[in-house]
Amino acid sequence: MSLTSTFSSTAMGSMAIGDKVVLRAENITKVFPGTLALDHVTFDVYEGKVNVLVGENGAGKSTLMKILAGAEQPTQGRILLEGKEIRLRNPLDATHYGIGIIYQELNLCPNMSVMDNIFLAREIRGWGSIDRRTQRKIVLQLMKRLEHSIDPDTLVSDLRIGQQQIVEIAKALAQKVRVLIMDEPTSALSAAEVEVLFRVIRELKAQGVSIVYISHKLEELLQIGDYITVLRDGRVVAHAPIEGIDVPWIVERMVGRSLSSVFAREEHQKGDVLLRVEDLTLPRVGGGYLLDHISFELRAGEILGFYGLLGAGRSDMADCLAGRRPEATGRIYLNGKELKSNSVSERLAAGIVLVPEDRQRDGLVPTLSVAHNMLLASLQRYLNRFFLVRRKEGKAVRDLIHDLSIRVANPSQPITSLSGGNQQKVVFAKGLLTTPKILILDEPTRGIDVGAKAEIFEIVNRLARQGFGIIFISSELKEILAISDRIIVMSKGEITGEFRREEATEEKLVAASFVGHTANNHKNENHHQKNGREH
Amino acid sequence: MTTVKASPVQKSHRISRTDLLQFLMYGRAFIALILVVLIFSILSPQFLSAQNMVIMSKHVAQNALLAIGMTFVILTGGIDLSVGSIVGLTAMIAGGLINEGIRLDFLGVIIYPHTWTIIIISLIAGTLMGAINGLVITRFRVAPFIATLGMLYVARGFAGLRNNGYTFANIVGRPEFGNTGFERLGAGSFLGISYSIWIMAVFALIAWFVTTRLPFGRHVYAIGGNERAAELSGVRVNPTKAIVYMISGFCSAMVGLIIASELVAAHPATGETYELNAIAAVVLGGTSLAGGRGGIGGTLIGAFVIGVLGDGLVMLGVSSFWQKVIKGAVIVLAVIIDQAQARMQERIALQQQQEIGASTSRQSTPED
Numbered sequence: 032m033s034l035t036s037t038f039s040s041t042a043m044g045s046m047a048i049g050d051k052v053v054l055r056a057e058n059i060t061k062v063f064p065g066t067l068a069l070d071h072v073t074f075d076v077y078e079g080k081v082n083v084l085v086g087e088n089g090a091g092k093s094t095l096m097k098i099l100a101g102a103e104q105p106t107q108g109r110i111l112l113e114g115k116e117i118r119l120r121n122p123l124d125a126t127h128y129g130i131g132i133i134y135q136e137l138n139l140c141p142n143m144s145v146m147d148n149i150f151l152a153r154e155i156r157g158w159g160s161i162d163r164r165t166q167r168k169i170v171l172q173l174m175k176r177l178e179h180s181i182d183p184d185t186l187v188s189d190l191r192i193g194q195q196q197i198v199e200i201a202k203a204l205a206q207k208v209r210v211l212i213m214d215e216p217t218s219a220l221s222a223a224e225v226e227v228l229f230r231v232i233r234e235l236k237a238q239g240v241s242i243v244y245i246s247h248k249l250e251e252l253l254q255i256g257d258y259i260t261v262l263r264d265g266r267v268v269a270h271a272p273i274e275g276i277d278v279p280w281i282v283e284r285m286v287g288r289s290l291s292s293v294f295a296r297e298e299h300q301k302g303d304v305l306l307r308v309e310d311l312t313l314p315r316v317g318g319g320y321l322l323d324h325i326s327f328e329l330r331a332g333e334i335l336g337f338y339g340l341l342g343a344g345r346s347d348m349a350d351c352l353a354g355r356r357p358e359a360t361g362r363i364y365l366n367g368k369e370l371k372s373n374s375v376s377e378r379l380a381a382g383i384v385l386v387p388e389d390r391q392r393d394g395l396v397p398t399l400s401v402a403h404n405m406l407l408a409s410l411q412r413y414l415n416r417f418f419l420v421r422r423k424e425g426k427a428v429r430d431l432i433h434d435l436s437i438r439v440a441n442p443s444q445p446i447t448s449l450s451g452g453n454q455q456k457v458v459f460a461k462g463l464l465t466t467p468k469i470l471i472l473d474e475p476t477r478g479i480d481v482g483a484k485a486e487i488f489e490i491v492n493r494l495a496r497q498g499f500g501i502i503f504i505s506s507e508l509k510e511i512l513a514i515s516d517r518i519i520v521m522s523k524g525e526i527t528g529e530f531r532r533e534e535a536t537e538e539k540l541v542a543a544s545f546v547g548h549t550a551n552n553h554k555n556e557n558h559h560q561k562n563g564r565e566h
Numbered sequence: 567m568t569t570v571k572a573s574p575v576q577k578s579h580r581i582s583r584t585d586l587l588q589f590l591m592y593g594r595a596f597i598a599l600i601l602v603v604l605i606f607s608i609l610s611p612q613f614l615s616a617q618n619m620v621i622m623s624k625h626v627a628q629n630a631l632l633a634i635g636m637t638f639v640i641l642t643g644g645i646d647l648s649v650g651s652i653v654g655l656t657a658m659i660a661g662g663l664i665n666e667g668i669r670l671d672f673l674g675v676i677i678y679p680h681t682w683t684i685i686i687i688s689l690i691a692g693t694l695m696g697a698i699n700g701l702v703i704t705r706f707r708v709a710p711f712i713a714t715l716g717m718l719y720v721a722r723g724f725a726g727l728r729n730n731g732y733t734f735a736n737i738v739g740r741p742e743f744g745n746t747g748f749e750r751l752g753a754g755s756f757l758g759i760s761y762s763i764w765i766m767a768v769f770a771l772i773a774w775f776v777t778t779r780l781p782f783g784r785h786v787y788a789i790g791g792n793e794r795a796a797e798l799s800g801v802r803v804n805p806t807k808a809i810v811y812m813i814s815g816f817c818s819a820m821v822g823l824i825i826a827s828e829l830v831a832a833h834p835a836t837g838e839t840y841e842l843n844a845i846a847a848v849v850l851g852g853t854s855l856a857g858g859r860g861g862i863g864g865t866l867i868g869a870f871v872i873g874v875l876g877d878g879l880v881m882l883g884v885s886s887f888w889q890k891v892i893k894g895a896v897i898v899l900a901v902i903i904d905q906a907q908a909r910m911q912e913r914i915a916l917q918q919q920q921e922i923g924a925s926t927s928r929q930s931t932p933e934d
Contacts, residue, residue: 353798379800393798396791398858407788408799410781418779440915448915461799 053078053241054099054130054210059108061094068094069105070265075258076210081232081242083252083273086262087285087480092245093135095262096212099243100132101125131208133199135215135245141188146170148187149202173201176234178227192219192389193341200228204235211235212243217251218477221341221506222541229255247480249278250509261285282481299492299516302331304367305500306352306383306469311361313347313524321347322359323524329469329500334491336515337504338540344524345504346388349471352502353385354378365468379408382468386458386475388504394458395446402428402442404457409464431460435490452483459490470494471502476510488514508537522546587910594903595851595867602871606878613881620760624828626873627766628821630866632844633851634766634773635817637865638810640848641777643790643857644703644710646811648717649818649844652695653837654725656822660688661734661832664748678743685751689819695721696815700808714811718841725834734832752828762824769817774862786810790857846893847872850900852907859908871896 054076061069069091076082086092097103099110101119109116112128119125125132139148146166155162155169170183179197187195196219203211217225232242232255246252252259253273261269261284269284306329313322322344329335337345351359354375363370365381372378387393396404405428406413413423428442435456439449446457455475462470472491476484491514495501505511511518518535520528520543528543606613632649639646667678679687695717702713739745754761777783785806788796797803821840826832851868853860875896879889 355798374802375797376800376802385798387798392792393794396788396795396858398791398854399787403784403787407784407796407801410784414781418775419781419784444915445912448912465800 050077050080052076053113055111056095056099056105057109057111059095059098059105059110061091061098061103062106068265069098071108072262072265072267074260074267075270076241076243077258078241079236079239080257081236081244081255083244083246083256083259084262085245085247085249085252085259085281085285087482090262090285091265092262093214096132096214096243096245099125099210100130100212126206129207129209130212131203131206131210132212133203133214133216135218139187139195139198139202142186144184144186145181145190145198145201146183148198149173149183149205151202153206169205170201173204176204177201177231191341193221193224196220197224200231204231208240210241210243212245214245215247216244217246217248222508222544223340225251247484248507249281249481252281253278285481299332299334299495301333301516302498304328305331305333305365307364307367308352309362309364311348311351311359311363313344313351313356313359315524320524322351325361325521325524325526327519327526327529329502331468331498331500332495333516334495334501334503334514336511336518337502337521338506338508338511338518339521339544341506342523343521343544345521346473347524348521349385349388349473349502349504352378352383352469352471354383355385379465379467382466383471384408384462384465384467384469385471386455386462386473388473388477390451390454390458390477394461395454397445397447399446400443401437401439401446401449401457404446405431405442405460405464408461409466412464427464431463435460436486450483452479452486455479455483455487456490459487463494467499469500469502471504473504474506475503476505476507484510508540511540512537520544594907595864595871595900598900599867599871599874602874602878606874606881610878610881613878618877618881622873622877623763624760625877626870627760627762628824629840629843629847629873630766630869631769631817631821631824632840633847633865633869634769634862635814636841636844636848637773637851637853637860637862638777638786638813639710640845640853640855641786641790641857641860642807642810643793644807644810645714645845645855646696646699646814647711647714647841648695648699648721649814649821650837650840650842651718651721651725652692652815652818653822653825653840654834655695655721655728656688656692656819657826657832657836658725658728658734658834659691660684660748660823660826661737662728663687664737664739664745665734667743667745678739678745681739681745681747684745684748685823688823689816692819692822693812693816696812696818697808699815700811703811704804704807722834722838725836728834731834733834735830737826737830737832749827749830752824752826752830762828765820765824769820770862770866777862782806782809787858790854790859792858843872846897850897852900852904854904868900 052075056072056074059069059072059074060067072091072095074084074095084092084095094103098105098119101122101124104120110119111117117124117128119128119130122132140151143151146163149170150161150166155165157165167183174181174183177197177200179194181190181194181197187198190198196216200213200216216228220228232244235242244252244256253276256273259269259271259273259276259281260267261281263285308328309326311322311325312320315321325344325348327335337348339345347356350356351361352363354373354377357373359373365383370378370381372381391397396407399407402424406424409427410419413419413427415423425442431437432439432442437449437453437456437460439453446454449457459475475491476487479487491501491503495516503511503514512535515535516532518528518530518532518540519526520530520540522544525546527546528539530539612618632653636646636649663679663684664681667676669676699710699714699717702708702716703710738749739747751761756764777786785796785801788799788801789803789806793803818837822837825836847868848860848865849855849868850871851860851864851866853864872893875893876889879892884892
């Protein structure tokens with residue numbers, strides 16, 4: 032059996048006491064051509080509890096979830112709902128049994144309104160036509176419950192990722208679910224939004240809904256989880272109640288090494304001022320500012336962290352520096368010389384590269400190969416007079432695949448066949464090949480596992496050593512504290528705090544990120560949500 | 567456990583079979599072409615005759631030239647419905663210049679440009695029409711379908727207006743004006759192969775080179791795959807898109823000249839519905855209408871399949887209605903196979919990726 036570690040066998044005793052297993056995946060084996068994705072995995076979902084599932088990318092979490100949601104069929108093994116065997120041939124079967132899932136990649140139709148998305152294929156009908164009034168009422172109730180004031184008639188494409196995630200959760204809640212699977216639900220949420228989500232989860236638990244919760248954010252798991260199952264290489268390596276467990280325990284089981292190596296701090300030699308931004312201002316449609324006279328400096332070899340809540344203006348700032356917002360005003364000096372140009376290609380040529388927040392939407396061309404994605408921004412460098420030289424291209428690709436240890440069988444294979452962490456490294460590689468001076472990393476570790484995170488950290492540290500100026504935008508406190516030499520906190524388009532590494536603490540950062548949000552928190556938070564779209 | 571792990575013998579068997587399948591799928595358009603030629607040459611003895619070959623390859627050349635331009639447009643995720651009308655208008659422009667010259671009333675003179683000048687003027691005119699398409703699409707954010715649909719009507723309208731709906735007949739020029747020789751473009755040949763086929767070959771070679779070896783080509787693919795990512799990578803999206811429509815316009819103008827020269831006449835309805843044949847050739851050749859996938863090689867084969875199929879069916883005496891049914895069915899079938907091939911390639915790539923995942927201690931699979 033898989034549940035063999037001594038820890039879990041002792042833990043099993045305490046579990047048996049009160050908690051009832053509602054859904055059980057028993058001895059599940061799943062074979063894909065060439066690999067064994069799941070190897071005799073048994074996974075119990077306890078009623079009214081948050082059942083956490085962790086593991087690195089490729090450990091088999093997503094496969095197991097897809098099997099529970101009916102999207103994949105197991106090669107072997109069976110699924111029991113309250114002790115009775117059920118067959119899940121497709122996602123509709125799973126819905127029928129009350130199993131809902133929120134996938135990591137959002138599954139919303141961007142061209143439709145929030146309300147239409149929530150009721151897609153489950154439209155409420157009155158006299159044959161869609162009963163919009165009832166639908167609207169339900170959406171408003173759901174939004175109230177989720178403490179967001181997203182208008183039901185807003186188009187999903189007008190929402191930020193974080194808000195889209197809220198809609199996705201609302202969509203799941205609109206269905207009567209008894210088991211709700213959440214695959215990385217917080218990867219796009221700010222700290223405040225995560226709190227709201229956790230409140231909703233606790234509420235659901237109280238109503239007897241069982242939650243299966245997958246996340247890479249380990250602190251979060253400890254906060255919300257009741258039981259934890261750790262997968263590694265398709266096997267269950269540990270299963271225990273959350274009580275008495277800490278982050279190092281989980282990391283050790285996930286990767287077989289300790290956390291200190293993941294979040295290694297490093298001292299950097301700082302050079303001259305590389306970038307000086309003065310009075311960067313971006314007006315908001317309908318009055319006010321998305322960016323309100325932002326000024327700061329960045330030195331060579333420095334990692335400058337940017338922390339803030341959703342809509343604080345960090346991504347807008349990144350967009351402005353990268354030349355995506357020609358309407359922005361203010362002065363930007365690179366090596367003491369003012370940048371007059373205001374287009375992405377000219378900023379790239381000047382040496383400013385943005386690794387965007389949304390890898391899929393802004394970072395990758397899904398139809399191109401790994402190699403062609405990497406080369407896209409720097410094609411001028413492989414020209415021989417006027418045509419591209421394969422040899423030069425191949426060398427650049429091989430060097431960076433090696434430098435960044437991108438795991439790819441063949442550079443000519445499609446980018447979509449890579450894992451999230453490796454895709455992110457390809458976006459990095461694309462930026463690095465332009466020989467930039469400044470790298471702007473917007474949430475570079477979103478949705479990637481601990482191992483890949485450690486590698487990204489290592490790369491960022493190495494780049495700082497080589498004298499790049501790095502702007503590191505993140506919503507994860509631990510991360511930003513670990514990597515930054517200096518941290519700037521933004522709130523509502525203004526800089527509300529600046530801390531050196533030595534003086535920065537989680538409390539200070541959070542406090543600064545709430546400046547401008549009055550004590551009457553929710554109201555402002557909602558107001559801020561409505562107006563603070565970064566895109 | 568034993569039931570789970572595939573034995574090595576089984577595995578190698580499977581790989582050799584997928585390899586074969588992959589080869590068949592990859593070369594499917596070419597295989598289809600060979601099959602079509604084979605079937606027609608069995609059913610109709612004259613099919614492979616030299617005379618038929620000449621006629622057929624001329625038809626293919628015209629469609630292939632349009633399809634080459636269209637490939638650029640479709641690779642960016644756009645579409646150009648105006649190519650047929652640009653063919654017609656450039657034919658009328660060239661015919662008019664030869665027969666009537668440029669009348670400068672205020673000077674009381676008529677200038678008859680040299681044949682080469684006329685060809686260059688016509689090519690520039692076609693390219694400009696493409697530029698207007700590009701401008702409307704990039705500057706005014708009009709969907710390519712609509713912008714080029716507009717051009718389809720406008721250009722066709724002007725083609726009719728040029729000579730009040732009449733044909734410019736006998737466009738051979740006059741020796742005393744020094745504008746003779748236009749008919750040689752369509753009738754002449756080099757090394758026994760007509761000029762239009764040489765032109766097609768040169769255009770195809772250049773287009774292949776541009777798409778595979780120039781940054782511009784890479785940019786075209788990137789825009790079709792993900793415009794936002796391309797822009798963030800420093801690709802100048804709007805100029806690239808505009809150029810793509812200019813290329814299509816240029817190719818259309820070339821075809822207009824070739825047809826006018828072959829017929830030694832310019833008719834305002836020249837090239838009607840040619841855009842559909844061009845699109846069919848591109849799609850048949852494996853280029854995705856969504857953009858970002860495909861290439862010139864496929865387009866060329868696609869044009870050959872369409873041309874051979876059309877002429878072959880005519881030779882067999884198949885009714886024109888059945889010809890349409892067959893052509894339509896072939897196009898849809900080609901896209902169905904295309905989809906299957908894309909899925910298979912994806913699976914193979916995933917498999918490769920999982921194999922390296924399995925070989926390193928820490929797996930790295932695409933599922934998460």
